[in-house]
Amino acid sequence: MAWDGRRPEVRHLGLVELLRGAEGFAALVGSTPGEEIAVLEYLLAILYAAGHAPVDADEWQHWVEERHPLAPAADWLAGQPDDHWDLFHPERPLGQNALLAPFMAEHGVGTAQLVIERAGDYNQFFDKVHLHDPEPMRPDAAFRAMLAQHAYGLGGRAMAKADWLGPQLTYQAVGRLGTRVRVVATGPTLGDTLRLNLAPCERKPTGEARTGTFNHSWTDGRAGRRTFRARKVSRQPDGPADLHSFLGRSILLRPVLVDGEVMVDRVLQAAGELLDPLLPMYLQDAVLEKTRTDGKVLPLRPSEDRALWREAHAVYAATATASQDLTKGADLYDRLARLLDRRVDLVAVGLISRQATATAWVSGTFPYVPGEEDRLKEAADEGLAICEYAAKALYTAAAAARDAAYPNPKPADKTRLLKRFHAEPELWAGAADHFFALMSEVSRGTRPGDGPLANFGTEIRLLTKSVLKDRLSSLTPNGRGMNARAQAEQRLRKRLTGPTCPAYLKEPPRA
Structure with missing residues (x-):
């Protein structure tokens, strides 16, 4: 969903239409701050997959200041084979793991398990109400909830059996963003926000951006996809397209016709791929701080005891440090320091949880003006x-x-x-x-x-x-x-x- 900044209503758009109209929309609008971040991550992945990304900090600055058009990425996406982007493809469903299909009829549960805030303990030891909830979900809402699970899904045991695909299928890891605060630089339009957060890529010998592999589905033919019969195996992303479309969950959605409209009525969810500790190039927005226990330097985490605005000093410390060196272009804050006389808002989002149960989404918006760090x-x-x-x-x-x-x-x-x-x-x-x-x-x-x-x-x-x-x-x-x-x-x-x-x-x- 997107908001045009003028009318109170929101519009439901496809991915191509969203990219084509990005300059006319003020922001993405989701049911939670985490869902909005997850959709933004996916749009960034598409831009990278299209090869539509700057290759260094100078080009990034030019793209931002001149409002470089995003239409080429929309054109690329519109020209892609339809079956690569089919949410209900029988063999390669978008963002999902079709290997779960044989178990759907007997073990599929209500769509509420797809929503982080409603699922609670994924194994549902205490609250099984939604397991038999007949309320279907719109495909677009299910798609956005799935993206949030890939990015923020909590750890814990899944309602999956070891004899399906292997014993490791039941052990879900915490999502890539589930343990830290994600900071996004936002501008006056969705297009501005995408350009601000589109980190430069390495350049191939051909001069093109080295963007990495986009994850269409678990069965899209990508080599080296994780299996669940052996020990846990993790990997590094091969580029930003891989990072932002990473399949942190094995998910499968079942379509059903309700009054002639396609809906989602059942879901299966289990362990997904695992990431190695990320390299600094994949932590562009991270606000680093020393932990109070062992002194390690880790990305800022959301806290149940401290409102997120109380960590604003850490966010501004990151921008102040970056402004002292305008040449390295190493992360988001270094690049933002180049944009003189331009205000942006730094939107920080995190998920607070207790074990495998989500407690609350937290978010804060901090104004930032280069030169005023x-x-x-x-x-x-x-x-x-x-x-x-x-x-x-x-x-x-x-x-x-x-x-x-x-x-x-x-x-x-x-x-x-x-x-x-x-x-x-x-x-x-x-x-x-x-x-x-x-x-x-x-x-x-x-x-x-x-x-x-x-x-x-x-x-x-x-x-x-x-x-x-x-x-x-x-x-x-x-x-x-x-x-x-x-x-x-x-x-x-x-x-x-x-x-x-x-x-x-x-x-x-x-x-």
Whole structure:
């Protein structure tokens, strides 16, 4: 689906039409942020497969600044054999594994298992409602859900039997993007977004781009496709077309006619291909950070405990580092630094999960202007530091309220009682909009210290007081309750006027 940026409705388009009209659509629209990323990945794979990609950073810059047309890729796709792109081909179904066909009639389950957010535990030990759900799914929705599974599918055992294709068929690996935050540079149109994220390819001796192999299906004749009878075998992609169309799942969809319309009514899903640890050339967008446990440098991961905007400082750190060297063209951020006087938005998307169950999609949009990297990083760093200090101040205020309200609690109850007065969750939830407003103002050219950070600090200070007041409102209006409220407010005031309080957050002196 695509949105033209003007009308409220969306349009359902085929891949050829989507590429032909890419300059007229503002963005892709999916049921989840992950689905939108998965479809964008697939469009990038098609561009690479068509050989329509820049071969170095200079050519990439020219393509972006001159809005190089994408029509040649659409023409290439329109000229492809229809059976290569047939979602229901009996031998080579697009994006699927036809080897599962003999088991569909007996073992096929409801289409809800195809949707990451609905499937839960893939083995369905606890919730088997959808196994017999008769509700069919539109083919376009099933196709997009399948792409999301290839990219983001969670680990765990599949509802597949070892005697089908081999014992390894039942063990699903986490998808290529399932463990990290994917960052996409977006422009005013879908065409701009595709060009921004179309990383340059190596050049063949003939001068053409070395794009790699497109994965049409599991049975498309590609040599070296994984089998499931031996040990797990992984491989490196042979190019970006292979990377972006990688079959991270064995999936098969069953078509059925419903009132004369083709629908999908049953699904089989099992283990797919495996990737080796990716080379840096295949991690163009990765925001690298040191892990808190062993100090390894890994791509940024989504966290259940930290909203994605709280990692904005890491995203801006990547752009600030890239801007210091405009010659290597090594990754997305190096190339973006070349685009002077042009704003783009960095959209970060991740999937939070608990074991084999999806918890939530998280996403954030961070404005970026080449040449303003240091200011944006300063604002993100200072903004986060202000919020983290406010959160600690709320903790000490909550502890003061607890100690005054419950002078002699049982040791086992102290944590629970603290949570009653600790307003940190409300602080983080309320601070998000203020943070995005801060970054937006700085992206328009205002120096962080010329007003944006001071305004942000004031808003966070008022928010901190407000959320604490709300938490303390549950105290009884007797002497102990009034004392607990006074102790908490005094502790907060002390923290907000203390020497370690960030300057922009600090409470001004009383007149």
